[in-house]
Amino acid sequence: MSTATAAGAGFALGTFRDEIKSALYPEVDSGAVPVIGMHFRALRGVGWRMAERPNEGKLLQAIVTKAPYGLDGTWFDVDKPSGFVPGQLVSVLSPDGLYRSATIAEVKGSSIRFQQSLSHALAVGSSIFNFYLNDAHPHTPGYFAIADDAAAQLNNPYERWRALGLFGGWDKVGNVVLTENANSDYGNPGGAYHAAAALQVSVSDVLSGVQSREFALGVGDYRLSLPLSFARTTGYGSLIRVDVLAWSPQQRTSVTISTDRFRSLDGVFLAEVPFTLDQDTTVSFSLVIEDGTSIDMTLGYGHILRKSARPLDLSLGTTVLFGDSWINWGSVTERFKTKWYPKAKFVQSGVPGNYLGHLLERFDADVIPHKPRNVLVMCGTNDAYRLPTVQQFQDQAAILREKIRAIGARPVFWDCSVCDKNYVDGDRLIPSRVLAIGTDYNGPAPYPTA
Structure with missing residues (x-):
């Protein structure tokens, strides 16, 4: 083979490798950050209620025995209404296999009325679960509802x-x-x-x-x-x-x-x-x-x-799920793997009690070694309990965002959860509301991070 031919082959092979690398690991742009809505979507703006305390830690399940009825299709009957209370957030396993959330308006005997009409997603045999385990954590069916709604947004991301x-x-x-x-x-x-x-x-x-x-x-x-x-x-x-x-x-x-x-x-x-x-x-x-x-x-x-100008494809490369106990629980990762992204590689990195400052501290050790393509951040519950200002929370989110970009990965954030209105140390609903509605995940970082 001549030198020219060898050089040409080398150039072609190098170009081919570059094209493959570009297709699998495209350069991450610095555009707007996709935000997964959770506060007003899967959580419907509702947190834990005092009336749920008698069943704290218990998973309740009721089976629908009569399909939705009434003008708005908000009433239905169940086999075990005990423990379900007005104002409670619940997780619904629908006939299509997806988990959705709803809020109870009334309970009368074996009949329940939702605040929302889920007549398209309820049928005889559907299951209803209490969403929250306690004042700060969902049950597994609640996490599944969060994951299913998140997947719908990730597959069609908006900023x-x-x-x-x-x-x-x-x-x-x-x-x-x-x-x-x-x-x-x-x-x-x-x-x-x-x-x-x-x-x-x-x-x-x-x-x-x-x-x-x-x-x-x-x-x-x-x-x-x-x-x-x-x-x-x-x-x-x-x-x-x-x-x-x-x-x-x-x-x-x-x-x-x-x-x-x-x-x-x-x-x-x-x-x-x-x-x-x-x-x-x-x-x-x-x-x-x-x-x-x-x-x-x-x-x-x-x-x-x-x-988003560029879709999120979690099936390519590695995705790190980075956050607090809501990630550590494992149900969001499990649901992503089994239902939505069976060929994807996920790394779960959640630590109970973490707030954004903790995520910044352990980023180098817990994220960088995995060379992720995407980093999905779920954090805010513990931040709301610590009562930061929106600017403090936003600054830390911006620093984390830029650290993710600096390693060539794409940052994605869930917005803040809904915290307890009746927490023993005072109302934490409003701090969580304010973080959810006021945080600009595209705001400027307070100082250079790269």
Whole structure:
């Protein structure tokens, strides 16, 4: 073989290797961080309740004996209702094999009413489990619900692109009264001080409600994510319409580009409305009632999510699950392996009691040696119990984010869990709410980390 041929072969082989390496381990960009919503999704804004204490540590299971009924399909019957209480978060094993969460509104004999309609996911034979083991940890079926919902988001990842302010961020539409809701309870999707308090909207007439300020957005696929709660005044509640409006800067007129509708059932509800922009556009959002006569709805701190330019494929390379006892329990890792990513390589690195500072301390020893492609971070429960400011928590998250990027891996964060309203040392619901709604995982690091 001539020198030229050998050199050519070497070049071709080197190029081939580079292409394989690029395909399997592409360079990680510094774009926005995907955030797995948990606080208002799998956890539905609900934590442990005092009424659950008699069954602390016990796994309750009830089997559905009568399929959902009633106008909204929120009632159903079970074989063993004992131990289930109003306001309790539960995990539901649906006929399709997925775990979902729901919140109990009422228990009457063997009949249970959910705050949400899961008529599509409940059937005779479905199982209902209490979600929480104690004030700070789920049972295994609860972790499975977290994992199943996380997988749905990981397979179609979105990034927090813009935050929707509350006071000053919404205007009245029609006959409406706006007030601040700073109550500390699971039914309020906001915090307990002005900067994070929820916006209560008292609506008296049909087609009245609120409209947000305008946001300039570029081309892409988006989703409005807005936590709401309702106080039904009569009957089965009102029909709420959410519109995404695109504005013309010349004529100052708007066109509805996406619409969704839902019933104002009890409890916290996460309104998620997808929309696509094929050109740079200014958009706003409106919420109005379409039937009924009056309703109080409370708006939490929402976000505009943008679909990630690069999908997350956990089947390639190594993924480190990095966090506290919620990772250490092992159920999230187990569910990922058995249900969603059977060919993936996971490294589980959770330590009970850890907060973000601990994760920073053990990053070099517990993450770097595995040369991960992705690092999924679940942390915040212990942080909320320590009462940090949002800025302190955000700074530590930013430092961890940059350390992950520095080793060529992609960072992904779960948002904060829902902590105990009645913790012995004081309310921890509001600190966890504030961390969940106020943390900018794309915020600047307080100092260079590389």
